[in-house]
Amino acid sequence: MGSLTLDAVTQALRNVEDPIFRRSLGDLGTLLDVRVDEGKVRAKVRVSSPSEEVRRAIRERIDAALEPLDVQFVELDFEVNVPTREATSTDPIPDVRNVILVMSGKGGVGKSTVATNLALALRRLGTRVGLLDADIYGPSLPTMLGIEGQPTSKDGKRIQPLQRFGIKLMSIGFLLEDPKQAVVWRGPMLHGALQQFVTDVDWGGLDYLIIDSPPGTGDVALTLAQKLRLTGAIIVTTPQEVALQDVYKSVSMCRKLNVPILGVVENMSYFIDSAGVRHELFGSGGGEKIAEFADAPLFGQVPIDTLVREWGDQGTPVVQAAPASLAGQAFGAIADALAERIAKEHFDRGGGESAPAGEGPKRLRILR
Known part of the structure; x- marks a missing residue:
């Protein structure tokens, strides 16, 4: 359990690849928060799609990344942030994202x-x-x-x-x-x-x-x-x-x-x-x-x-x-x-x- 430090967990999670963008969470800036407490990990990740498949893939990749660290419990929060189209100044429905x-x-x-x-x-x-x-x-x-x-x-x-x-x-x-x-x-x-x-x-x-x-x-x-x-x-x-x-x-x-x-x-x-x-x-x-x-x-x-x-x-x-x-x-x-x-x-x-x-x-x- 000595290896389960905040730095070790954070680095492991930063290297997890986003299944849509094929870049790491660290590079994308979508790993929002990581906490470690007595063998338990709590993390928050921002995703740009509400897709259940995307959340499942990220969850599996996070589990795999943390497995060598002997994590007992993972609580994962997702922030779903649907992207917004580039509406023009004359667009009649600017509050509609897509x-x-x-x-x-x-x-x-x-x-x-x-x-x-x-x-x-x-x-x-x-x-x-x-x-x-x-x-x-x-x-x-x-x-x-x-x-x-x-x-x-x-x-x-x-x-x-x-x-x-x-x-x-x-x-x-x-x-x-x-x-x-x-x-x-x-x-x-x-x-x-x-x-x-x-x-x-x-x-x-x-x-x-x-x-x-x-x-x-x-x-x-x-x-x-x-x-x-x-x-x-x-x-x-x-x-x-x-x-x-x-x-x-x-x-x-x-x-x-x-x-x-x-x-x-x-x-x-x-x-x-x-x-x-x-x-x-x-x-x-x-x-x-x-x-x-x-x-x-x-x-x-x-x-x-x-x-x-x-x-x-x-x-x-x-x-x-x-x-x-x-x-x-x-x-x-x-x-x-x-x-x-x-x-x-x-x-x-x-x-x-x-x-x-x-x-x-x-x-x-x-x-x-």
């Missing part, structure tokens, strides 16, 4: 399902999340989240988004008297509605604002890219070749608009039958092809799961209703991958020397 556009070149690939469950998975990580239904002509998020009613205003100027499961939501669906009513608008009216949803909605402080865009490469993505400093886009596809041709166009549009492509999600990838046999009903490899074309990671593959449809129709998405299901786990892993990718993007844009800046840390404690 704005993520969920896109697909083709309808019917489950983009809205992915956006909704991704938002809930990020919320389950303890972050503050908003969801903007920018699919003006086919708003489905109120149904998916089981929200009814109309937004109100506290001051007569800004609209209060509706909330469920800790998610703030705004959709044109809230403003329609009849949900079966068609939205027949020309371009200027669509632009006006989008601008109002962004500038006149009181989103408050958010770590992530997920925007569910309509399928295709039309005016919505162009308007949002011009009005907001987007953190990046997620491309949603299905495995079959017929879906890929349109998705390639979404990737090309992002490049033309200088919107970073954060990653790709392959939805309806496979089906597991009652005997545990995997069936690729729509083929395979579509997600990998899009990821390679976009030079972005494949965040994950979401299986065909009847629970997604059953719970979604009841207004409780599968991540909320059945997080341990195959689809629920897939969305959880995708949320982890997205949060890690965003942290790495901020790190690289900042020069790759120190952990990216953020405000308002959240604390999580792990004991061993």
Whole structure:
């Protein structure tokens, strides 16, 4: 026990490598505090992603680093400090740290399902999340989240988004008297509605604002890219070749608009039958092809799961209703991958020397 000194423990922890940035905690300046008391170690580490996988990896590396020192007990505090995008002086939502556009070149690939469950998975990580239904002509998020009613205003100027499961939501669906009513608008009216949803909605402080865009490469993505400093886009596809041709166009549009492509999600990838046999009903490899074309990671593959449809129709998405299901786990892993990718993007844009800046840390404690 003579080797268990504060200096020895501190040096061991300083050498632990951050799994996202691939640099030591000491170099990054994210080892915030170390205390040693009678064989017990207490440490505080700042992480730039709420990902459970990141916290697990750091915990395992700290355990390995302290094993030679015969530590009896480790209490590890994490400060989760989500990085902040570089908003311009005219940005209408400066208190929103990251704005993520969920896109697909083709309808019917489950983009809205992915956006909704991704938002809930990020919320389950303890972050503050908003969801903007920018699919003006086919708003489905109120149904998916089981929200009814109309937004109100506290001051007569800004609209209060509706909330469920800790998610703030705004959709044109809230403003329609009849949900079966068609939205027949020309371009200027669509632009006006989008601008109002962004500038006149009181989103408050958010770590992530997920925007569910309509399928295709039309005016919505162009308007949002011009009005907001987007953190990046997620491309949603299905495995079959017929879906890929349109998705390639979404990737090309992002490049033309200088919107970073954060990653790709392959939805309806496979089906597991009652005997545990995997069936690729729509083929395979579509997600990998899009990821390679976009030079972005494949965040994950979401299986065909009847629970997604059953719970979604009841207004409780599968991540909320059945997080341990195959689809629920897939969305959880995708949320982890997205949060890690965003942290790495901020790190690289900042020069790759120190952990990216953020405000308002959240604390999580792990004991061993």
